[in-house]
Amino acid sequence: MAETKKYVRIKKASIEGAWYADKLGQIFEVYYENSVALGAVCYGYYSVLREDAEIIVTEKRPAKVGERVLITKPSPMGKQSYKTGDIFIVNHENTPAFGGVRTSDVTGFIGPKEYEVIVNNEIKNEEADEMKIDLNAMGYDELLAHGDAVMEAIKKRTFQEGFQAAKQVQRKLAKMKTSINTQARRDEIVEQAKADVEKLANKYGYYYAYGRNPKAEFIVNCEKRTVVTILRWIADGQIVARGIAKAAPSDCFNVHIGRAIALRRALGLTVPDEYLNAPQPTEVRVGDVVRGKYADYYYQLCREGELGDDSYEAKIREIADGKYRYVGGGYDFIDDADLTIIDDSREEVGE
Template identity: 80%
Template sequence: MAETKKYVRIKKASVDGVWYADKIGNVYEVDRENCVSILTKRGIRGLSSVLREDVEIFVTEKRPAKVGERVLITVAAPIGKQAYETGDIFVAESLYDPFTKDIRVLGMPDFIDYNEYEVIVNNEVKNEEADGMKIDLNAMGDREIYAHGEAVMEAIKKRMFQAGFRAAKQAHRKLAGMNSKKSTQARRDEIVEQAKADVEKLANKYGYYYAYGRNPKAEFIVNCEKRTVVTILRWIADGQIVARGIAKAAPSDCFNVHIGRAIALRRALGLTVPDEYLNAPQPTEVRVGDVVRGKYADYYYQLCREGELGDDSYEAKIREIADGKYRYVGGGYDFIDDADLTIIDDSREEVGE
């Protein structure tokens, strides 16, 4: 009697985080199973469980294939230019060698060794067909219906566990995202305050350069349009320029005048610029006083492409955040839930920050 085995092909991963989420299409031999899950052999990794609803099951026999039968490649060892892998399925075209039991299959130019394949005798479960299956409870005997009921309850428990697991994962990811945004914005706020204190300490006459005796004075030239800050150091006595320093925000960075002043002043004084100034995290929370870049609504896009607007984006300063809207200086607003805004300047000097 031919040896019978079972294999599963991974069709989907209905639960986030399962080991086979990135193994869709792979085939594994079955060790044992129940009504909910199947324990598979993963080679050196040992045994691993998969959900029955996530797989297609093949029943195979180890024997020479007959013409027209389907074969499952279980140990791929292609010859020459042939290209196939473990898990591929072919239809037997002829018995290539009765002694070696090698076969030819449709689509391959050379034979397939007997050691490479097993004959598929049944697809025990196929997800696409299972959806249409009907169960006739009235036709079942007492034992069968009790057993079926236990299996159903077990499946319900498993499904509830999966649903709870998915909900917990989603809640965890959402919370982690919120915490990440908060911590990123909080870190930027700390760096801005540090920069303000740094400038206050180094720029006034009782600060770093008072020891020179002639009291160098720091002047700042801010160009928000060019996103630059220039520091000029002059002697108070005669106005002579002692040194210059410049800071310029990268095109992809949010401009902040306080961080810019600290960088430019330190460069003018020949001091090291802290890494947190140069690599400050980008803001994640839109606030009153921020300058933002947004996108025009869909019905403007055609006009933009035809050159009537010139660009499909706009820049505006936040005047008020209330009633689910970002209201802009000069008029106009965006709904908070639908807004796709990028903060390009969070200096907020005019709002006391």
């Protein structure tokens, strides 16, 4: 069964100072609703009065000819021009690949990840009409009885939906808190590693005990995910010791942690467990190198073997407007991105 979603399009702002007063015409995903308001996702969770909104129900599936599609993740190419919230009627389906569609309003095609199919509500309305209650045929006492029952049902439904929405938000916040704590711990370890290297590599620190002030050299190979430390005597350049650190294939590489591990190994010192088992980063930041995956429909358009595989690596240049923008061009939508951070050294951005 296709995944069903609800969106709210802002039509007006009947209350002065409403958060959506400057967002007329925009759409937001609905995460809960009751008889009075709708919960909209907009960099957080906010309520929209029902009287101020239009509800759009969608299904996530390939569209058929004649169906209407709602643009939710626009990624126009070339001279194409469309945006989130636009609605089009499909006149060609599964072109140029499965799930791709064409419309008379857009040059070229729209990819399957860019749209959702709008559900036709006319059938549901007809079914509802057949179940209508004839209030005019009821007596006074019967009307009161129905009225009390309706009010009680509304109270229960409002409470149930509000409770479910609150639990959903609570789970999201708990997951977010865990992610934040994990990232904070990694940040602490990186700062500890930087301070460790600064202290040990300073001639007034540990090296001074050698008497001839050996000098530490670091050789970083990001491609091989390694850091090598070489200790030489300053006087004659003779190598005193070596140490190496190499990130595991499943770990995120960090040059600062790598330098601390390699330097301690060169000096014959114990490597702290937190360096060897640092938690993986959970927050994508500017300067990070990430690995992403090409969309299925995009990959199908390329000849077999042309891409090599279905993944790509890129460095984050900017995070803004709901997008991760990459060095060298291109971007991913934050809500739709499936990225793995493979290097969070961020030396070029002062980290």
